[in-house]
Amino acid sequence: MEKxxxxxxxxxxxxxxxxxxxxxxxxxILAGIVPSALLFIGTIAALIQLSAVLDGQVxxxxxxxxxxxxxxxxxxxxxxxxxxxxxxCVVTIVSTLVHVYSIGYMSHDEGFNRFFSYLSLFVFSMLxxxxxxxxxxxxxxxxxxxxxxxxxxxxWYKKPFATWAANEAFIMxxxxxxxxxxxxxIIFWQTGSLKYTEVFALVxxxxxxxxxxxxxxxxxxxxGKSAQFPFHTWLADAMEGPTPVSALIHAATMxxxxxxxxxxxxxxxxxxxxxxxxxxxxxxxxxxFAATMGLVNRDLKRIVAxxxxxxxxxxxxxxxxxxxxxxxxxxxxxAFFKALLFLGAGNVMHAMHDELDIKxxxxxxxxxxxxxxxxxVASVALAGIYPLAGFFSKDKILEVAFxxxxxxxxxxxxxxxxxTAFYSFRLIMLVFFGRENYKEHFPSLHPHEAYxxxxxxxxxxxxxxxxAGFFEHSLTALLEKAMPIFHPHMSTDTVMMLIxxxxxxxxxxxxxxxxxxxxxxxxxxxxxxxxxxxxYNQYYIPEFYNRFLVIPYTKLSEFAWKKVDxxxxxxxxxxxxxxxxKSGEKSRHIQSGNLSGMLRWMVFGxxxxxxxxxxxxxxx
Amino acid sequence: xISINHYLILSAMLFAIxxxxxxxxxxxxxxxxxxxxxxxxxxxxLAAISYFTHDLTGQIFAFFIIAIAASEVAVGLGFLILMYKxxxxxxxxxxxxxxx
Numbered sequence: 001m002e003k004x005x006x007x008x009x010x011x012x013x014x015x016x017x018x019x020x021x022x023x024x025x026x027x028x029i030l031a032g033i034v035p036s037a038l039l040f041i042g043t044i045a046a047l048i049q050l051s052a053v054l055d056g057q058v059x060x061x062x063x064x065x066x067x068x069x070x071x072x073x074x075x076x077x078x079x080x081x082x083x084x085x086x087x088x089c090v091v092t093i094v095s096t097l098v099h100v101y102s103i104g105y106m107s108h109d110e111g112f113n114r115f116f117s118y119l120s121l122f123v124f125s126m127l128x129x130x131x132x133x134x135x136x137x138x139x140x141x142x143x144x145x146x147x148x149x150x151x152x153x154x155x156w157y158k159k160p161f162a163t164w165a166a167n168e169a170f171i172m173x174x175x176x177x178x179x180x181x182x183x184x185x186i187i188f189w190q191t192g193s194l195k196y197t198e199v200f201a202l203v204x205x206x207x208x209x210x211x212x213x214x215x216x217x218x219x220x221x222x223x224g225k226s227a228q229f230p231f232h233t234w235l236a237d238a239m240e241g242p243t244p245v246s247a248l249i250h251a252a253t254m255x256x257x258x259x260x261x262x263x264x265x266x267x268x269x270x271x272x273x274x275x276x277x278x279x280x281x282x283x284x285x286x287x288x289f290a291a292t293m294g295l296v297n298r299d300l301k302r303i304v305a306x307x308x309x310x311x312x313x314x315x316x317x318x319x320x321x322x323x324x325x326x327x328x329x330x331x332x333x334x335a336f337f338k339a340l341l342f343l344g345a346g347n348v349m350h351a352m353h354d355e356l357d358i359k360x361x362x363x364x365x366x367x368x369x370x371x372x373x374x375x376x377v378a379s380v381a382l383a384g385i386y387p388l389a390g391f392f393s394k395d396k397i398l399e400v401a402f403x404x405x406x407x408x409x410x411x412x413x414x415x416x417x418x419x420t421a422f423y424s425f426r427l428i429m430l431v432f433f434g435r436e437n438y439k440e441h442f443p444s445l446h447p448h449e450a451y452x453x454x455x456x457x458x459x460x461x462x463x464x465x466x467x468a469g470f471f472e473h474s475l476t477a478l479l480e481k482a483m484p485i486f487h488p489h490m491s492t493d494t495v496m497m498l499i500x501x502x503x504x505x506x507x508x509x510x511x512x513x514x515x516x517x518x519x520x521x522x523x524x525x526x527x528x529x530x531x532x533x534x535x536y537n538q539y540y541i542p543e544f545y546n547r548f549l550v551i552p553y554t555k556l557s558e559f560a561w562k563k564v565d566x567x568x569x570x571x572x573x574x575x576x577x578x579x580x581x582k583s584g585e586k587s588r589h590i591q592s593g594n595l596s597g598m599l600r601w602m603v604f605g606x607x608x609x610x611x612x613x614x615x616x617x618x619x620x
Numbered sequence: 621x622i623s624i625n626h627y628l629i630l631s632a633m634l635f636a637i638x639x640x641x642x643x644x645x646x647x648x649x650x651x652x653x654x655x656x657x658x659x660x661x662x663x664x665x666l667a668a669i670s671y672f673t674h675d676l677t678g679q680i681f682a683f684f685i686i687a688i689a690a691s692e693v694a695v696g697l698g699f700l701i702l703m704y705k706x707x708x709x710x711x712x713x714x715x716x717x718x719x720x
Contacts, residue, residue: 595651
């Protein structure tokens with residue numbers, strides 16, 4: 001069993017190194033196929049481990065003693081328990097499919113080999129994050145995925161905005177990671193260990209105030225990685241990267257690491273109800289906040305990114321209200337349908353030659369039937385219509401909110417569900433149906449369907465987006481061995497009524513959208529209203545950050561550079577060099593090559609030495 | 621009565637003359653003579669101190685120095701002749717080929 005664990009973990013690393021060997025060469029199809037095949041093997045190993053942990057067993061392996069210094073001892077250990085195995089399966093399945101898809105998507109790109117090297121390295125880092133059996137290993141993986149995210153957002157490094165977005169994501173995550181590091185320090189300070197099993201055995205004995213502090217700091221780390229307010233701006237800008245990257249990293253896996261952290265540390269968060277309630281409130285806020293931004297955006301990928309942000313909010317609500325398994329469940333279903341949505345968006349982008357404005361599309365259903373059908377499936381799943389995946393997980397979150405008597409949160413989430421349905425179908429309507437606007441903007445464009453194997457890579461995701469909801473009971477059966485399974489106490493009638501209310505609201509929203517966009521959409525006057533402008537400019541938050549953080553910091557840096565660095569530090573260093581240089585220049589004439597001149601200098605030196613010897617001689 | 625001081629003063633004077641010659645002279649051959657004077661001034665001092673302290677070591681040293689100085693002069697004069705053939709002069713002011 002240990003071998004399977006190592007196979008899952010190291011297969012992507014081997015793939016990454018293999019692809020990296022071709023880094024400097026021209027496109028080599030092997031650099032795409034070999035990592036994909038290795039990942040497929042890793043996926044199978046992960047699935048075997050899933051079946052192995054079903055009966056409550058935990059697969060663990062310690063590679064070596066990592067750090068041993070005084071009382072501080074950390075092993076380089078990995079474990080596949082019931083929580084991590086769910087993540088492992090989601091990560092490996094989605095990343096295998098995205099790898100196969102990328103072979104087609106990146107086929108005309110110069111950096112083909114480089115891309116696969118980064119992508120596989122990302123999967124390896126993500127698996128380290130998920131499979132580590134201690135907080136330090138998790139942190140290493142956490143930083144690893146951050147690095148790979150940076151590499152991949154800025155993959156097209158010749159585009160200035162891509163490098164800017166990559167730096168923004170990296171720096172914002174660094175700020176949040178500091179919080180996480182402090183949280184880990186507090187945990188070590190209080191328990192003397194970093195291994196999950198040892199830490200969670202001791203959390204009950206920690207002073208609640210300090211425990212809350214640890215929870216808060218850990219959650220700050222989670223906020224950064226999962227792009228929760230106020231660290232949310234990087235996620236939308238991260239869409240500058242290649243679309244498979246958005247699908248894998250910025251929808252299905254990396255951004256859910258924050259949710260995973262909260263679920264992983266559920267024993268800690270369960271003891272801090274205040275922090276947990278804050279998490280739920282923030283999650284609700286972000287869910288609604290991001291959905292409103294998605295309503296009006298025109299950028300195909302950004303809409304999907306805001307939707308991701310909104311769904312992450314949902315997951316945090318579930319985790320904050322104590323229903324950790326629901327958070328993990330929604331994480332899983334969301335990974336499938338959101339990756340599908342992004343890959344579909346990638347096909348549309350290819351067909352439209354990288355145009356992203358959905359107002360310039362329309363009527364793409366005819367030339368791209370396969371993509372259109374899969375994106376519609378994903379959107380229905382996202383909106384939460386029975387029997388697709390989103391229905392089960394999202395309704396469960398609404399039930400939890402209602403069942404724990406947080407009616408305000410429930411109402412907000414219900415409204416968000418309505419908004420979600422609206423923006424998903426607005427996207428579908430504007431891209432695939434209606435007037436063919438692209439004919440005006442790009443007269444020479446003939447949209448074409450993607451390669452068959454790209455659609456083939458998407459189809460398993462489409463199937464999973466349809467059926468993943470039915471895994472609910474097997475998931476609870478699996479997870480109840482690792483965590484308490486939270487079920488709100490409600491009568492069947494209430495549950496049925498809730499489901500009815502949600503479904504009716506969502507269906508109404510979808511019908512309204514379909515009707516409205518069939519009629520030609522909203523009038524242009526709406527774009528002049530205050531709310532539209534507010535949503536379209538993302539509540540002016542990027543503007544605010546730019547004006548109050550970026551510009552003052554730039555000015556401070558300029559000051560430090562021009563005044564402190566150049567005028568003080570460089571000046572001192574330069575003066576030392578100048579003194580030595582000048583003295584050398586002056587004393588150069590001694591080396592005249594004239595023997596008698598040199599002998600004179602020698603005698604002169606000898607005399608000085610004699611004087612010194614006479615002055616300081618110990619014999620008087 | 622001649623004491624050790626007389627010998628040492630003689631030695632010092634000879635050394636000073638030699639040193640002056642090393643500094644002032646421009647001819648390489650004269651420089652050799654000057655160094656010989658300095659070597660011999662040291663020999664005088666060694667022999668004198670050896671005589672007055674009744675220790676033969678100093679005189680043996682002086683012998684060695686004479687022997688080595690003789691071989692050194694033999695080699696050095698050979699070089700000088702060669703140099704004169706090459707450069708056509710032994711004036712130090714004309715022999716500046718390693719100017720910094």
